[in-house]
Amino acid sequence: MLAYATRKLLISIPVLFFATLVAFLLVATVDPIAEQRVFLLSQPGGAEQVARLEASLGLDKPLVERYGTWLGDLARGDMGSSTENGRAVTTLLGEAIPVTLRLVVAATVISVVFGVAVGVVSAVRKYSVFDNVSTFFAFLFFAMPVFWLGAVLKDLGIRFNDWWGRRIFFTIGEQSPRLDADFWGTWADRAGHIILPALTLILIQLAATSRFQRSAMLDVLESDYVRTARAKGVPRHRVVTRHALRNALLPVVSYTGLTFGTLIGGTVVTEVVFNWQGMGRLFLDSLLDGDVAVSQGWLLAVGVSVIAVNLLTDLVYGLLDPRVRHG
Amino acid sequence: MSTGGAVPSDPATGSATWQPDSTAILSVRDLKVDFVTDDGVVQAVRGVSWDVYEGEVLAIAGESGSGKSVSVLAAMGLLPPDARVSGSISHRGRELLGMPEKQLERLRGSAMSMVFQDPMTSLNPVMSVGDQIAEGARVHRKLRRKPARERAVELLDLVGIADAARRVDAYPHEFSGGMRQRAMIAMAIANDPDVLIADEPTTALDVTIQAQILDVLERARQAVDSALILITHDLGVVARTAHRLFVMYAGRTAETGMVDDVFEHPAHPYTAGLLAAIPRLDTPRGRRLIPIEGSPPSMLSPPPGCAFQPRCGRASDLCPKNPPPPLMLVSVPSHYSACHHPLTPLQTPIAEDSDV
Numbered sequence: 145m146l147a148y149a150t151r152k153l154l155i156s157i158p159v160l161f162f163a164t165l166v167a168f169l170l171v172a173t174v175d176p177i178a179e180q181r182v183f184l185l186s187q188p189g190g191a192e193q194v195a196r197l198e199a200s201l202g203l204d205k206p207l208v209e210r211y212g213t214w215l216g217d218l219a220r221g222d223m224g225s226s227t228e229n230g231r232a233v234t235t236l237l238g239e240a241i242p243v244t245l246r247l248v249v250a251a252t253v254i255s256v257v258f259g260v261a262v263g264v265v266s267a268v269r270k271y272s273v274f275d276n277v278s279t280f281f282a283f284l285f286f287a288m289p290v291f292w293l294g295a296v297l298k299d300l301g302i303r304f305n306d307w308w309g310r311r312i313f314f315t316i317g318e319q320s321p322r323l324d325a326d327f328w329g330t331w332a333d334r335a336g337h338i339i340l341p342a343l344t345l346i347l348i349q350l351a352a353t354s355r356f357q358r359s360a361m362l363d364v365l366e367s368d369y370v371r372t373a374r375a376k377g378v379p380r381h382r383v384v385t386r387h388a389l390r391n392a393l394l395p396v397v398s399y400t401g402l403t404f405g406t407l408i409g410g411t412v413v414t415e416v417v418f419n420w421q422g423m424g425r426l427f428l429d430s431l432l433d434g435d436v437a438v439s440q441g442w443l444l445a446v447g448v449s450v451i452a453v454n455l456l457t458d459l460v461y462g463l464l465d466p467r468v469r470h471g
Numbered sequence: 472m473s474t475g476g477a478v479p480s481d482p483a484t485g486s487a488t489w490q491p492d493s494t495a496i497l498s499v500r501d502l503k504v505d506f507v508t509d510d511g512v513v514q515a516v517r518g519v520s521w522d523v524y525e526g527e528v529l530a531i532a533g534e535s536g537s538g539k540s541v542s543v544l545a546a547m548g549l550l551p552p553d554a555r556v557s558g559s560i561s562h563r564g565r566e567l568l569g570m571p572e573k574q575l576e577r578l579r580g581s582a583m584s585m586v587f588q589d590p591m592t593s594l595n596p597v598m599s600v601g602d603q604i605a606e607g608a609r610v611h612r613k614l615r616r617k618p619a620r621e622r623a624v625e626l627l628d629l630v631g632i633a634d635a636a637r638r639v640d641a642y643p644h645e646f647s648g649g650m651r652q653r654a655m656i657a658m659a660i661a662n663d664p665d666v667l668i669a670d671e672p673t674t675a676l677d678v679t680i681q682a683q684i685l686d687v688l689e690r691a692r693q694a695v696d697s698a699l700i701l702i703t704h705d706l707g708v709v710a711r712t713a714h715r716l717f718v719m720y721a722g723r724t725a726e727t728g729m730v731d732d733v734f735e736h737p738a739h740p741y742t743a744g745l746l747a748a749i750p751r752l753d754t755p756r757g758r759r760l761i762p763i764e765g766s767p768p769s770m771l772s773p774p775p776g777c778a779f780q781p782r783c784g785r786a787s788d789l790c791p792k793n794p795p796p797p798l799m800l801v802s803v804p805s806h807y808s809a810c811h812h813p814l815t816p817l818q819t820p821i822a823e824d825s826d827v
């Protein structure tokens with residue numbers, strides 16, 4: 145296992161470098177002063193102003209040199225600063241990441257746990273009422289666009305609050321502004337805020353995960369080794385948990401790793417719907433403002449998280465499957 | 472019917488008592504199995520009866536699709552839930568059909584156990600071989616981890632896995648096909664079953680190790696002193712290992728009797744055809760092996776009457792009309808055949824109302 149883990153870790157290093165290159169190029173190849181350029185060049189003496197502007201942003205240097213400089217700064221923990229408000233990108237990310245992480249971790253953990261459970265029960269009780277109902281909802285939520293489901297839940301939350309006469313579900317922001325509470329009070333407030341956005345992501349992820357788990361489980365239940373286990377007289381519940389589930393988790397683990405990127409996309413949308421000040425907001429603002437350093441920093445942070453999650457799923461896979469860790 | 476009284480036998484079942492004082496461990500009576508599929512009803516087994524007696528080796532032979540696997544899976548209670556099973560299967564007098572799953576689980580892997588055809592897919596890839604062998608002992612004998620593991624080492628050693636104490640922690644992918652089948656055999660005898668079922672245990676293996684695995688199976692059987700039901704296509708294997716033979720054709724009994732009797736005087740043209748197709752050391756050089764012409768019928772719509780009749784050189788007008796019942800041979804009372812035109816004479820059918 146140690147050799148396997150080391151190998152996976154070493155493979156991540158070149159991937160990480162590649163991610164820095166992509167993050168840099170995606171943004172650097174877009175002209176941040178395209179509009180000014182058109183305007184200035186139509187003015188007398190505009191060419192000089194453009195040149196000065198380019199020099200101040202470092203745009204006059206060749207791409208390779210700019211990448212080198214950017215990477216060097218990055219190694220020193222300097223990701224540049226926002227052209228909009230002058231704040232350091234590391235500070236901005238430092239504020240946004242914990243907010244988004246809360247949402248992503250909650251949604252992933254809950255949707256995987258429930259998705260696996262629903263999928264297993266659906267497979268074991270194929271065509272039962274439970275299976276049919278869960279199939280119906282899985283397709284319903286799977287077919288829903290994230291922004292729409294978010295908007296529906298937000299609306300339902302507001303109606304519920306009105307009916308109940310008290311605010312249970314918060315629909316704006318990740319926590320109440322100017323909240324002055326102790327540790328538990330803060331977390332209670334955050335919980336009230338996270339329910340609806342997390343539910344938005346959970347329902348969609350859960351739909352996919354449960355379908356995936358169901359079909360993996362059905363395949364495994366038909367397998368020869370499950371028949372062998374039954375031929376040994378292993379009780380049914382033990383056949384399901386000890387023999388079938390462990391094998392049927394393998395494709396779901398890969399799936400969860402592979403769709404992490406999609407989850408990030410869903411998170412950006414959800415954060416916008418519920419006005420969270422997290423990574424989603426940060427990215428959207430940086431795009432709208434043409435804030436190069438922030439966009440690059442954001443892409444890099446997300447790239448690193450995708451690599452980390454894939455590393456994690458590889459390790460879990462290795463723990464579950466001896467063929468992989470010995471291979 | 473002069474011999475009818477001398478040896479106790481059951482004309483309805485087509486099987487005779489193998490030794491006067493031995494007891495039947497597994498008795499199958501008029502077993503029928505249907506599968507309802509999108510194409511129609513597959514009549515996989517259409518009324519077979521047989522017994523397995525203590526300590527004997529019963530071979531079940533027949534071409535592909537004749538219902539061999541389905542018959543034994545029915546006995547193990549391992550058919551898919553959509554299979555329609557009727558008749559009777561009893562283990563030491565206890566009816567297994569309709570038995571609650573919990574009780575069946577207690578018999579499976581302890582009183583009756585099974586070795587499957589394909590060792591490459593029959594072992595759980597994510598569980599160590601030792602854990603899979605020990606599991607039977609843990610489930611049935613409530614052994615704790617350590618003694619169960621010791622039992623696994625002991626069993627691996629018995630089936631000829633070298634360095635068993637170390638290999639016990641290996642995973643199936645670290646074993647060759649032959650080693651995996653040895654592990655399957657170890658698993659099957661873990662709780663001293665009184666009947667062991669092996670469904671074509673060597674078909675998926677390399678020819679060079681098939682004989683070894685059959686030896687291991689026989690050694691394992693003797694170690695636990697169980698009966699063995701050996702399903703095989705290979706009548707050469709039957710001649711070497713089995714006491715009694717049951718030949719199936721299209722879900723029905725074709726012929727059954729002691730191996731020597733059947734080999735010497737096959738009564739059914741199908742059995743004779745199978746025998747003519749075995750390569751033998753005493754076959755004169757130059758004589759070709761004659762496979763039976765044609766192929767087995769589809770069990771979606773088997774031919775009426777005797778199912779073998781379309782492929783049979785001896786068939787008459789009678790054959791497509793009535794399915795022949797299994798009848799005792801005139802010469803050998805423990806030998807039965809189901810044929811209207813047998814190669815050796817059969818006794819006349821017993822009238823329904825006469826005493827048996």
Ligand SMILES: Nc1ncnc2c1ncn2[C@@H]1O[C@H](COP(=O)(O)OP(=O)(O)OP(=O)(O)O)[C@@H](O)[C@H]1O
Pocket residue numbers: 506508513514515533534535536537538539540541542551770
């Ligand atoms: N689950 C099932 N659903 C539908 N038909 C089935 C099923 N299992 C078996 N059958 C059919 O039942 C018939 C008997 O199958 P069985 O597996 O018992 O044959 P067999 O004698 O063991 O042949 P082989 O030598 O190829 O193993 C075949 O026609 C097969 O297609």
Ligand SMILES: [Mg+2]
Pocket residue numbers: 539540541670
């Ligand atoms: Mg078979």
